[in-house]
Amino acid sequence: MRIGLRILLGYFLIVAFAAILLGRVFVQEVKPGVRQTMEDTLVDTANLLATQARDDLLAGRIDSGRFATSVRELTDRDLGAEIWGFTKRRIGTRIYVTDARGIVVFDSSGRDVGQDYSRWNDVHRTLRGLYGARSTRSDPDDDSSTVMYVAAPIVDRSAGSARIVGVLTVAKPNQTIAPFIARSQDTILLWGFVLLGTAMVIGLLAAWWLSRQLGALRRFADAVTAGERASPPDAPGEFGDLSRALETMRDRLEGKQYVEQYVHALTHELKSPLAAIRGSVELVESGGEAMPAGDRARFLATIHAQGDRMAEMVDKMLALAAVEHRQRIENPQAVDLTSLALEAVERVQDKLTRRRIAVDIDGPSAVVSGDPFLLRQALINLLDNAADFAPEDSCVELKISRQGQRWLVTVADLGPGVPDYALERAFERFYSLARPGGGSRSSGLGLSFVAEVAALHGGDATLANRDGGGAVGMLSLPA
Numbered sequence: 062m063r064i065g066l067r068i069l070l071g072y073f074l075i076v077a078f079a080a081i082l083l084g085r086v087f088v089q090e091v092k093p094g095v096r097q098t099m100e101d102t103l104v105d106t107a108n109l110l111a112t113q114a115r116d117d118l119l120a121g122r123i124d125s126g127r128f129a130t131s132v133r134e135l136t137d138r139d140l141g142a143e144i145w146g147f148t149k150r151r152i153g154t155r156i157y158v159t160d161a162r163g164i165v166v167f168d169s170s171g172r173d174v175g176q177d178y179s180r181w182n183d184v185h186r187t188l189r190g191l192y193g194a195r196s197t198r199s200d201p202d203d204d205s206s207t208v209m210y211v212a213a214p215i216v217d218r219s220a221g222s223a224r225i226v227g228v229l230t231v232a233k234p235n236q237t238i239a240p241f242i243a244r245s246q247d248t249i250l251l252w253g254f255v256l257l258g259t260a261m262v263i264g265l266l267a268a269w270w271l272s273r274q275l276g277a278l279r280r281f282a283d284a285v286t287a288g289e290r291a292s293p294p295d296a297p298g299e300f301g302d303l304s305r306a307l308e309t310m311r312d313r314l315e316g317k318q319y320v321e322q323y324v325h326a327l328t329h330e331l332k333s334p335l336a337a338i339r340g341s342v343e344l345v346e347s348g349g350e351a352m353p354a355g356d357r358a359r360f361l362a363t364i365h366a367q368g369d370r371m372a373e374m375v376d377k378m379l380a381l382a383a384v385e386h387r388q389r390i391e392n393p394q395a396v397d398l399t400s401l402a403l404e405a406v407e408r409v410q411d412k413l414t415r416r417r418i419a420v421d422i423d424g425p426s427a428v429v430s431g432d433p434f435l436l437r438q439a440l441i442n443l444l445d446n447a448a449d450f451a452p453e454d455s456c457v458e459l460k461i462s463r464q465g466q467r468w469l470v471t472v473a474d475l476g477p478g479v480p481d482y483a484l485e486r487a488f489e490r491f492y493s494l495a496r497p498g499g500g501s502r503s504s505g506l507g508l509s510f511v512a513e514v515a516a517l518h519g520g521d522a523t524l525a526n527r528d529g530g531g532a533v534g535m536l537s538l539p540a
Contacts, residue, residue, distance in 0.1 A: 072264040107213035155232040183212035398427040405440035424461025442507035443472040450476030473533040
C-alpha cells in the first residue's frame, strides 16, 4: 500500500473517530441539557403558581376561584409567539393541584379531578417536604410520549408555622422541545458533515502532496540508480533538505566510483602504447651505433607516435570525464550551429589538408540552446572521425536539417563504412576500429564524448552506414 494511501486512511480514521465522539456528545449532553433547562424553568413556574393557588385551596374554591379562572383563560389564549423560527399558538403546560391526601382537586385539562395521585413521585415526595419530580410516558409503548412533571408544595403559614396543605404540579410534554432538539441535531449534523467533508478534502490534498513529493524523490533515486542524468526535485522544507542530501550523496558516490572506473580504464588502455614505447627504446638501446639509420628513425617515430597517442588519450579522457560528471548545462546560451560547424572545420583543417579531403557544409541557419564549447568539440570529434575513415582526395558532407522539433547535424564520409557488429558498440568508451591503410586505432573516446554531449543537451547521437558506401554520424538536438 502506498504511503499516501496509508496517510489518507489514518487521517480518515481520526476524522471518523472525531465524528463519532461528536455524535455521542450530542446524544449524551445536548438532549439531556435541554431537558435539564426545561426542568429548571418548570421548577420556577411551579413554585410561583403554588403561591398563587394557596388562598383558593385554603378557602375550598381551588376549582372555581380566581386561580382556576386565570389558568383556564391562559389555556384558551392564542399566544402567537415566534420562538427561533417556531410558532407557538397554545400553551403546552398542564397544571393540577392535589390536597394534603394526594387527591386531585384541580386539573387544567379537566380529566383527573378526584383521582388519587398520592403514589406519584411528584406528589408523594413533595408532601413529605422533598423535591418531587417525575418523567412518565403517556403512551407506555411510545418512548417519545414522555411528560415531565415538576411539583411545588402549597404551604399554609397562617398559624405561625409552615404546613404543607397541598401540591401544585406543572407538567410539560418533552415532545414540545423535540423540534428545538431536532433542529439542533440537524444543524450539528450539517456542520459535522461539512467539517468531515472539509477534513477529507484537506486530507486528500495533504496525502496527494506528500505522495507527490515522495514520488519525485523516488523517481530521482531510481534515475540515480539507473545511472541517468537527473536533477534533484525542487521541494520545500524537509523534502528539499532530503533532496539536496540525496544529490550530495549521489555526487560523492559517483565521484568515487568514477575515479575507480577511470583509473582501471586508463591503466588498461595505456598498456599497449607503453609496451610499444618500451620495446622501441630497448631495440634502439641494444642496437647502439650499429643500428641502421632507417631502423633508428622508424623506432623513434613509433616512440613519438605512441607518446602522442597517450597524450591524446589523457586529454580526451579528461574532457569526457568533465562531460559525464555534469548533470545539466548550468548557463545555456543560444548557439548558431552553422557558425559552430565552420569553426569545427577550421580546427581539423590540418588533417583534412594532409589527406586532401574537402568539407561540404549545407543547411539553413540553426539555433539551439546549450554550451557552445561542448557542441563545438562534439562536431570536431565527428569531423575527425570522418577524416580518419574517408579516402584521400574525397569529400566529407556536413549537413544541418530540421526534423520536427529537432535540428539534425549529419557528418557523412565515403569510407568503407562500419561493420554491423561494431554499430552497436561505436559509442562505447575505448572502443575503436582500425583505420584504413593500416593506420593505428584511435583512443576510442571521441564518439563516446559526442554521445555524452548530446545527452547533456537533451538529444542523442547515432552512427549508421549510408547508401552507396561510407558512414554517417548524426547529432540530434532540441530546436
